[in-house]
Amino acid sequence: MGILNDGRMAADIEKGVRRVRAAKADLAGAAGKLRSDTKTRKSAATREKIMLAATELIVEHNGTDFQMSEVSARCNMSKGSLYYYFSDKEALVEAISDREVEELISQIETVVANASSAVASITGIAGVLSSSLRPRSPLTLAVTRELLNSKQSVLPSVEGRLNRLISIFEAQIDRAKAEGLARPEVNSRLGAISITGAFTFAIFEDRPDDELQDSETFSRELIHLIICGVGTKKARREFGVEEG
Known part of the structure; x- marks a missing residue:
């Protein structure tokens, strides 16, 4: 009888461990999704900031002959960061x-x-x-x-x-x-x-x-x-x- 109870207790402990592991995995997944969503929102906001700056330059230049360096300067970001979002001026x-x-x-x-x-x-x-x-x-x-x-x-x-x-x-x-x-x-x-x-x-x-x-x-x-x-x-x- 004691052996049977010990077996049930071990099974219960194992189930508890699995539930804890599953809960930790769910939390990790939720945290990862939150980080991903936050990064996506920041990326979208940065893209919008770049496009707004370029639009202002288009109006000021009365055309699209602006330089990407002007965009990066107006956005207070490096050209490398700018090219991360837009590969070239044509893409922008x-x-x-x-x-x-x-x-x-x-x-x-x-x-x-x-x-x-x-x-x-x-x-x-x-x-x-x-x-x-x-x-x-x-x-x-x-x-x-x-x-x-x-x-x-x-x-x-x-x-x-x-x-x-x-x-x-x-x-x-x-x-x-x-x-x-x-x-x-x-x-x-x-x-x-x-x-x-x-x-x-x-x-x-x-x-x-x-x-x-x-x-x-x-x-x-x-x-x-x-x-x-x-x-x-x-x-x-x-x-x-x-x-x-």
Whole structure:
């Protein structure tokens, strides 16, 4: 009987030891995850700090011809530490471009979600674009000028960045058709590409960018051109798009 009790006691002790070991392993894992999460948050904060400094330099230089040493100096960090987060200037500018585009698309999606009609949606999108795609805005300088100066093919990058915007415009043209505001025979995809191109390349128009009214006026003028065109009734008849 004593031997049996001794065996049970030993088994209980062994179970207790295993539970203690499991608890220690859980604590170690939790501590490791906490350290990892803290490191991730610090890394994200540092990346954001670097990108903010580079964005300021882009605006100050009116382009992307800044030096990485300027970024490291502004961030009070060594160039070695800077290159730990971004391998070169191209990677840094691309990260800024991606962030700016994401913010732009997010604003546009909010406008579309809250618009009561296709007209309100398209007008709202135009407002966001005209205020964001200013000639000296970080988005314009980081995306357009750097892409145009790139030694690599810019088409894949441009296509990738604009495709989401084109898809949003295409959906709004389809919505306008359903509301009787766009001709049913219009190619929605082609129309969306045309509208996106109009806004994208209109940024080269040198216009004041420090007043909200300028952006609103620019937006209205561009929307009027897109919707109404530049031709008179006579021109539309000449091109066979309007009967006499």
